[in-house]
Amino acid sequence: MSKLLYSATMSLDGYIAGPRGDMSWLSEHLGAVDVDVEALMAEIGALLIGRRTYDGDDPNAGTDSAGAFGGRWAGSSVVLTHRPPATDTPGVTFRTDLHEAVQAAKDAADGRYVNILGADVARQCHAAGLLDEVLVFVVPVLLGDGTRLYEQPGGERVRLEAVPGRPGYWFRVVR
Numbered sequence: 001m002s003k004l005l006y007s008a009t010m011s012l013d014g015y016i017a018g019p020r021g022d023m024s025w026l027s028e029h030l031g032a033v034d035v036d037v038e039a040l041m042a043e044i045g046a047l048l049i050g051r052r053t054y055d056g057d058d059p060n061a062g063t064d065s066a067g068a069f070g071g072r073w074a075g076s077s078v079v080l081t082h083r084p085p086a087t088d089t090p091g092v093t094f095r096t097d098l099h100e101a102v103q104a105a106k107d108a109a110d111g112r113y114v115n116i117l118g119a120d121v122a123r124q125c126h127a128a129g130l131l132d133e134v135l136v137f138v139v140p141v142l143l144g145d146g147t148r149l150y151e152q153p154g155g156e157r158v159r160l161e162a163v164p165g166r167p168g169y170w171f172r173v174v175r
Helices: 024-032 037-042 051-055 098-109 119-127
Strands: 004-011 015-017 044-050 076-080 092-095 113-117 133-139 160-162 169-173
Touching (some): 004 024, 037 044, 044 051, 044 119, 098 113
Parallel strands (some): 076 092
Antiparallel strands (some): 004 015, 133 169, 160 169
16 A cells, blocks of 8 residues: 655755745755665655645756656656646646545555655645655755745644664654
């Protein structure tokens, strides 16, 4: 059964995007993360992406590396949005309901991970009791403002436990 994995590269002060979704800061740090991207992608069967992330500021836009995982992602993508486009996009499914989006991504993942891209979608998945694991790569920069890795107004505590032998900071959500 597919698990939901929220993964992100984060600044030391806790931001995954700068002000107004700016991702340009990430370009200079892409090589700083010690991870076998191909091995990680082999464990992922589908992406569940928030609309802001899908429409966002790709640090590799206009290059061969544009898109998820430095342009190497070629699998299924499901975008959770209130504004589905009028025309289809090859390889991308749009859903307006969280549970339908998660199910579509799990069906596409075929037992592998569904990788969540987008802080708000990750927060919604956690609130619905659907988030299984979190993977964070920390890079040496302080952004000072932007989109936090996880933000829950009112401050609900989320208990995590480390998953040993995994890259980055990989945690299981404790239920």
